[in-house]
Amino acid sequence: AQTVTQSQPEMSVQEAETVTLSCTYDTSESDYYLFWYKQPPSRQMILVIRQEAYKQQNATENRFSVNFQKAAKSFSLKISDSQLGDAAMYFCAYRSYGSSNTGKLIFGQGTTLQVKP
Amino acid sequence: DAGVTQSPTHLIKTRGQQVTLRCSPKSGHDTVSWYQQALGQGPQFIFQYYEEEERQRGNFPDRFSGHQFPNYSSELNVNALLLGDSALYLCASSLRGARQGGTYEQYFGPGTRLTVT
Numbered sequence: 001a002q003t004v005t006q007s008q009p010e011m012s013v014q015e016a017e018t019v020t021l022s023c024t025y026d027t028s029e030s031d032y033y034l035f036w037y038k039q040p041p042s043r044q045m046i047l048v049i050r051q052e053a054y055k056q057q058n059a060t061e062n063r064f065s066v067n068f069q070k071a072a073k074s075f076s077l078k079i080s081d082s083q084l085g086d087a088a089m090y091f092c093a094y095r096s097y098g099s100s101n102t103g104k105l106i107f108g109q110g111t112t113l114q115v116k117p
Numbered sequence: 118d119a120g121v122t123q124s125p126t127h128l129i130k131t132r133g134q135q136v137t138l139r140c141s142p143k144s145g146h147d148t149v150s151w152y153q154q155a156l157g158q159g160p161q162f163i164f165q166y167y168e169e170e171e172r173q174r175g176n177f178p179d180r181f182s183g184h185q186f187p188n189y190s191s192e193l194n195v196n197a198l199l200l201g202d203s204a205l206y207l208c209a210s211s212l213r214g215a216r217q218g219g220t221y222e223q224y225f226g227p228g229t230r231l232t233v234t
Binding site for chain 1: 148150152157158159160161162165173175205207209211213222223224225226227228230
């Protein structure tokens with residue numbers, strides 16, 4: 001079975017600075033997707049960024065980028081130029097790839113990010 | 118374009134009672150997944166519905182059951198409520214397709230906060 005681990009329960013960053021959130025996962029599959037979701041106090045889970053395991057290039061979405069290390073099974077999220085609105089709980093998630101998969105997401109425990117003005 | 122909606126927003130029930138939570142998927146989506154998120158934890162997959170059938174189930178007892186209607190909306194039913202069932206229940210919708218590993222991205226609703234006393 002696949003597992004996702006986020007070892008940083010809480011992180012803090014100064015506004016405009018850069019912060020990196022860590023995520024490791026365990027799987028025997030070769031094809032899969034990895035995601036970072038943001039959950040602000042409003043509770044709505046918002047997709048931040050997605051990485052396909054077969055792509056070597058790291059995904060980037062504006063101020064958000066990932067460092068995907070497939071061999072090490074590591075998937076970290078870097079937030080550049082942090083803004084107050086980035087404060088939220090961040091979840092790393094895994095999804096299998098394949099025609100028979102149902103899209104079930106496996107989440108890590110989450111990292112609470114505090115942004116200091 | 119309405120996103121995923123869930124009702125009710127909050128619910129308080131007594132141990133032993135039964136509860137029904139409702140979800141309307143994003144327009145154009147045909148698949149609904151349910152997740153349970155305990156306070157301070159990552160969401161846990163309950164089950165997924167497609168074409169009015171349960172397609173995959175997580176590690177949840179039979180007290181948790183669901184239904185999907187012809188208009189793709191879905192219900193989550195929990196019988197014989199336990200104190201441990203207190204959680205945020207998230208609904209996510211997606212479009213099941215032949216490419217991209219079988220499903221497209223999941224979009225989450227705002228959740229229903231269930232408190233069991």
